[in-house]
Amino acid sequence: MHEVDGRRSGYLYMEPPTQALQDDDFLNLAFFAVERGQQLWRQVEGSEEYSCASCHEDAVVTMRGVAARYPVYDTKAGGLVNLEARINEMRVTYMGAKPYRYESDALLALTTYVSLQSRGMAMQVAIDGPSRPWFDAGKEFYYKRRGQLNLACANCHEDNAGQKLRGDVLSEGQINGFPVYRLLWNGMGSRHRMFAWCNTSLRSEPYAPGSPEYLALELYLAWRGRGLSLETPAVRR
Secondary structure: OOEEOOEEOHHHHOOHHHHHHHHOOOOOOOHHHHHHHHHHHHOOEOOOOEOHHHHHOOHHHHOOOOHHHOOEEEOOOOEEEOHHHHHHHHHHHHHOOOOOOOOOHHHHHHHHHHHHOOOOOEOOOOOOHHHHHHHHHHHHHHHOOEOOOOEOHHHHHOOOOOOEEOOEEOOOOOOOOOOEEEOOOOEEEOHHHHHHHHHHHOOOOOOOOOOHHHHHHHHHHHHHOOOOEOOOOEEEO
């Protein structure tokens, strides 16, 4: 669903031609990443000579619903883990392979392929127990003014959603479509790339992808968009 209890997906703020790109898997340019992700799922790598499929078999079955609940708190890691970090953990621990670089084509492709298996399912993350401090930190980040423009995430995506900014329409900033193919980037991007892009737009120094700050923000935003269907791979402006 593109709208749940007043929470609206970025899809609803797109022009019809952009919506059409997302709606048609043949036209959706993100499916080049999906195809590569499917290949990587089966690709044997590392000292253990395993692939993702060696343990998890058919992703269509075993990965159904996984992306809808991330990020999660991981006791072994002692912190919050998103889907990208989980993929790299599996590569290092079980495959004996090197981790993918954050925002690399390979990590984006595999994350997109895994997330596709949960398309149409509602985002529902846990924010209790050990996840709570991360949630609180993410909420604080969302409402804190920053940068030379002295604006918070909420000033655009909560106070002015639906309003125009330089001819563009501000959305609610929901993250249920990521990884997305963004027309402005002419390529794929993760949630954390979007966070960094927004920080830079505010003339604020961005954090590194995978940083604790962005992981906390990711958890808060996943909760903020609870109930919205995953649209991966979405197309955005």
